Amino acid sequence: MFACLACVCSLTAVAQTPPAAPTTDERLAALEAYINNGDPGKSLTGVAGPGHNAWMMTSTALVLFMTLPGLALFYGGLVRRKNVLSVLAQCLGITGVVAVLWWAFGYSLVFGKSFNSPYFGGSEYFFLKGVTSAPNTDYAYWVSHNVFAMYQMMFAIITPALIVGAIAERMKFTSIIAFVTVWMFVVYFPLAHMVWGSTGLMNGVWNGDAKITAIDFAGGTVVHMSSGWSALILCLILGPRIGFGREKMAPHSMVLCMVGTGMLWVGWYGFNAGSAVGADGIAANAFTTTTLATAVAALTWGAIERIFRGHASILGFCSGAVAGLVVITPACGFVDSTGAVIIGVLAAVVPYLACTKLKAKFGYDDALDTFGVHAVGGTIGALTTGFLATASVNANLTGAPAVKNGLAKLVTSGGLWLAQLKAIAITLVLAIVATVIIAYLVKAVIGLRPTEEVERQGLDINEHGEEGYVT
């Protein structure tokens, strides 16, 4: 008892001693660290840097803008007019559900570390406990922890929203929400931790103990492969739309589709350049490569159509732009502008073949080509990152953790693509197996599809009680 009191006394005594004021050198070093997006040391600890924070808040809003209304309009324009609202409702519903999941468990399961596990984060940030405006130096020295959490939340929102494209026009709203809720816990949270978590299995750049030294700058595996491959499986289990292949299912508004595409492109700057988690040179490089790859892919897709089919279509340009954005995503912070142009060409050619030839050959009803663009694009993006990544644009590729786990050697002497293949395989297996299980689970409990009459008449009136266009 007395010993304990003495202990409290001595603690109080320590607390009362004012900490030594930082020297001028330390204060100068902290300011330099701010400029370099590095460790501030003793001075300025726990303070968010205004410039970095401003860019990350902007990026957060930009990534939300990708989903609402970018993706919603891109997809919404591509469905028939009787289903336009169902797509908007699915995007809005997913945004709400994932935001709540992220606040309660998601953020902690991805970016916590109390489990000390390569597969799941921790429980310390459940309900965003302790997530304040002070930076979490596991991930960023100058960005507020709460801003970082909100930024990452927008990625968690758009990923399941991408799945909507493959299953459009034929799945019950409640079934989609149920599927996504389970999918987040089984696929997204563990995968995001594996790739980006400080103790993650495949976080080659930041985890010195990573078993698989793969790299993924802004989410080729986490976002596009996971959603795209899950979308394919879900669309196969769901079956094609009634009348698929016999009836006309042309987009009801290419104008909305183009507007959505433009918003996706603009928002993607937050997604890609924001993934530097600071307003630094790596962000600037990601910004540049994103622009180049997207423009080249849009042009290439349009050119392929013009040469082989006679018309360069709006949907062709839009598909090319989105495919370019998808494929550059894992690479944007690791490749130079030449790499970005190469990626832009690949991003048009391979997904074009997937959307036209592959789909026609196998006859699956990937309604809006989520698989063809996001799964195929994400996969080739992850792989080409392995060939084109260079430390000349991102010194973190040869930083201390990368030296420790062996990534630095792969980057300088080749062989990174093998690590990328492993990451691709893990993502594929997780997305496919989990989707099969979750889809049949939801099917058994509440069913997946609306009645034939509802599907014929349109989801808007029946599922949401509204019409997109009142005439």
Added chain:
Amino acid sequence: MKLIIAIIKPFKLEEVKDALAAVGVEGMTVTEVKGFGRQKGHTEIYRGSEYTVDFLPKVKIEIVVPDEVAGKAIEAISKAAKTGKIGDGKVFVVPIEEAIRIRTEERGDAAV
């Protein structure tokens, strides 16, 4: 009296309207319609999906004129709507038994 129904290319509507006005036709009813004849439709491609659009947009004009004006009206429509390419449309002529102007209750030629 004759009812003249003309199906024409939509972009020719203004010219046909002006030509009809020039021969003294004072009113008409216009409807946007879809259909096909020998011209058939066209193909639209959306990524991998190809759709044949059978029905093309056309404009249907309906006018009722006294018998002696019918010939001039038909000629005016035919001349103005003609491009010489397939899909220019057709003109149908139907006899009309009676016409009534609702406001004044006038009947026959006076009503059209």
